[in-house]
Structure formats: structure tokens, C-alpha cells
Amino acid sequence: MAAKPTFSQEISNLLYASKGNPLKTCIQCGTCSGTCPVAEFMDQTPRRLIGMINANLKEDVLACNTYWFCASCYHCTAxxxxxxxxxxxxxxxxxxxxxxxxxxxxxxxxxFSETFVRTIVNSGRSFEPVLAPTYMFSMGIKEVLQEAYMGTQMMLKGRMPVLPTKIKRLDNFKEMIRRIIPVGGGK
Amino acid sequence: MTQTRLLIIDDDPDYVDGIKSILEKADYEVDVAYNPKDGFKALETGKYDLLLLDIMMGRGAEGVMVARKINKDPVLRETPVLIITGVREQIAFLFPGQPVHPRFLPTDELLEKPVDPNLLLEKVEALLKEAKAKKAE
Structure with a gap:
């Protein structure tokens, strides 16, 4: 019978199928923080976050913005x-x-993640005019106008479709998604 | 008669504590695995009468992978599986109005989190009974 897992074990459980080494092998060298392009906007650097997870500082880990600011560039992993x-x-x-x-x-x-997944599942493509409102209103009025201007320009130049487009054989794709995620309606 | 043995595969320790205490009070012997890998290994020992399976674990819907693996194994698929999931509540996969996948496995039942204790016990009992009747055939 397994003992109740600590916070760091819970995170390891969430990682179990990934290819990397376990977090415990971290030597706190700081290469990840040094290489991270968004580290300056994080309130804890990636190195510290790993240290905090290993120390089971659950509340502190969850309260920081580090993982939400990660741009997924994979420099740290590499x-x-x-x-x-x-x-x-x-x-x-x-x-x-x-x-x-x-x-x-x-x-x-x-x-944002939810809307993104939803548009992908429904049409097979991401559609910016639907995605943008999820984050746009957290910005200032100037940025919103800038974003709207940019969007209009892109539409006029044909860089962004006015109506959402769908991929070919969408049904096949949806069937594939249903095999992976239990979204319901599958055969 | 030996005690009925149940296995829970769920990555949320607090939630497991809850359902475990409900089941233990009802005189079941309960084992827990906190990740799908350990869970499947434990299940392979073949000493469990019923499996309670969570869906959202590991890198995503790994519970579904476990369920599929069980279904492929001619021995393990005899074990009844009760899926307990909050899948509809999990934000990335929230699709209101759509039914949750009705059947992952031929023998399963599905309960949504949060689970009502009486309903949980009812379903567990029904599944065990069904499995026993099948064995007796």
C-alpha cells in the first residue's frame, strides 16, 4: 500500500510518462533560469521553482506566476x-x-487554454478573433485598440481569415480527439 | 469469506482519503496507487475484485489509457471498473451539454466527482454482484 504522496511526489506523478529525469536530480545550477527569456517577469525563477517543489512548499509554488509565464520555448529543457x-x-x-x-x-x-482547446476540437484550427478576447480585456485600452487595428490590417491583407476556417476531413480529426480525450459523443 | 479487495487509482491524495474512508467503513479492503503506472502494476497482481479509476492523471487523460490497457488484457478485463472522474469540471476539457463518454469498458460504471457516498457504495456493490454472477455462469 502506497503511502500518501508529498507535493513533490504528486508533481512527479503528473510527469511520470515524460522522458526527462526526476526533479530530485536537479543540481540547482541555474542554467534554466539563466537561459529563460521570460525569467525577469517571473516572481520565482525556474531554478527556485524546482527547489521549492523538492522542498514540498506547495502553497508557495502554487501562488507564484512562474509556470503561467513559461513561454514553452524549451530552452531550459534543452x-x-x-x-x-x-x-x-x-x-x-x-x-x-x-x-x-x-x-x-x-x-x-x-x-485561454480552454478556448484554444475548444476551437481546435471544433474546427481543427485556432482562430485568433475568438482567442483574442480571452486575454484582450486584461490589457489597457491603448493595447486593445492596437490589437484590434493589427487584426483588421491582417484581415485586409488576407493574413487572417474573417470567418473561422475548418480543416479537411474534420470528422476524422474529431474521432481522433475522442480517442484521446473523453469528450463524449464517441462511438 | 475473505474480504473484498478494491484498488483505487487516483492522483489526488485528499480525494483518495475521502473515498477510501467511505469504502473502508463499508468493510472493504482498499489499496491505493497514486499514479497510473503503479496502479496498473498492482492490478496485474490480480488480487483485486474491483478497480476505482480516475481519468485525469499524469500528462492528461491517462486513466483512459489504463482503461484501454485493461480492456486489451483477457484476464484483467474480467475485473469490474468504476470510473470516478471530474472530467467535465476540468477546465481544458469542459464541453457543456455533451455527455461524458458513456462506456470506456464493457463492465464499467461512471460516477462524476463529487461523489455521493451512498451512491458510491451502491454502485460498488452492484458491480461486484454483477461480476460474481458472471463468474458463476
Whole structure:
């Protein structure tokens, strides 16, 4: 009978199928933080986040913005000397936060992810005019106008479709998704 | 008669504590695995009469993978599976109005989190009875 897992074990469980080494092999060298392009916007660097997970500081880990700011560029994963899949760790903590609903209401990330997955599942393609409102209203009025201007320009130049487009053989794709995610309606 | 043995595969320790205490009070012997890998290994020992399976684990819907693996194994598929999931509540896969996949496995039942204790016990009992009747055939 397995003992009740600690927070760091819970995160490891969320990672179990990923290819990287376990978090415990982290040597705290800071290569991930040094290489991270968005580290300056995070309130804890990736190195510290891994240290905090290993120390089971659950509340502190979940309260920081590090994993939501991760741009998924995978630089840290590529450069980690201990071969830890750090970007995957960020995703794991995101999943933990979404599944346990520990994120704050005004956060853009979860709504954005949901809308993104929904548009992909429905049409096979992402559609910016639907995605943009999920984060646009958290910005200032100037940025919103800028974004709207940019969108209109792109539409006029034919860089962005006015109506959402669908992929060919959408039914096949949807069937594939149903095999992976239990979204219902599958045969 | 030996005690009926149940296995829970769920990655949420607090939730497991809850349903485990409900089941233990009803005189079942309960084992827990906190990730799908350990869970499947435990199941392969073949000493469980029923499996309670969570869906959203690991890198996504890994419970579905476990369910499929069980279904492929001629011995393991005899074990009744009760799926307990909050899948509809999980934000990335929230599709209101759509039914949850009705059947992952031929023998399964599906309960949605949060589970009513009496309903849980009812379903567990019904599944065990069904499995026993099948064995007796």
C-alpha cells in the first residue's frame, strides 16, 4: 500500500510518462533560469521553482506566476545538464493548478487554454478573433485598440481569415480527439 | 469469506482519503496507487475484485489509457471498473451539454466527482454482484 504522496511526489506523478529525469536530480545550477527569456517577469525563477517543489512548499509554488509565464520555448529543457524536462514540469504544475482550481480568477492562462482547446476540437484550427478576447480585456485600452487595428490590417491583407476556417476531413480529426480525450459523443 | 479487495487509482491524495474512508467503513479492503503506472502494476497482481479509476492523471487523460490497457488484457478485463472522474469540471476539457463518454469498458460504471457516498457504495456493490454472477455462469 502506497503511502500518501508529498507535493513533490504528486508533481512527479503528473510527469511520470515524460522522458526527462526526476526533479530530485536537479543540481540547482541555474542554467534554466539563466537561459529563460521570460525569467525577469517571473516572481520565482525556474531554478527556485524546482527547489521549492523538492522542498514540498506547495502553497508557495502554487501562488507564484512562474509556470503561467513559461513561454514553452524549451530552452531550459534543452540545456539542463541533469536532463530534467523543465518545460514539462511547468505544464505539470499548470495541470495541477487547473485540476485543483488553485489559480486566481483573473488569470488569463486557464481561460485561454480552454478556448484554444475548444476551437481546435471544433474546427481543427485556432482562430485568433475568438482567442483574442480571452486575454484582450486584461490589457489597457491603448493595447486593445492596437490589437484590434493589427487584426483588421491582417484581415485586409488576407493574413487572417474573417470567418473561422475548418480543416479537411474534420470528422476524422474529431474521432481522433475522442480517442484521446473523453469528450463524449464517441462511438 | 475473505474480504473484498478494491484498488483505487487516483492522483489526488485528499480525494483518495475521502473515498477510501467511505469504502473502508463499508468493510472493504482498499489499496491505493497514486499514479497510473503503479496502479496498473498492482492490478496485474490480480488480487483485486474491483478497480476505482480516475481519468485525469499524469500528462492528461491517462486513466483512459489504463482503461484501454485493461480492456486489451483477457484476464484483467474480467475485473469490474468504476470510473470516478471530474472530467467535465476540468477546465481544458469542459464541453457543456455533451455527455461524458458513456462506456470506456464493457463492465464499467461512471460516477462524476463529487461523489455521493451512498451512491458510491451502491454502485460498488452492484458491480461486484454483477461480476460474481458472471463468474458463476
Amino acid at each position: 540545456r539542463c545538464p541533469s536532463k530534467i524536462d523543465i518545460a514539462e514540469v511547468m505544464y505539470a504544475v499548470k495541470r495541477y493548478s487547473i485540476w485543483h482550481k488553485t489559480y486566481s480568477e483573473d488569470l488569463v492562462g486557464p481561460t
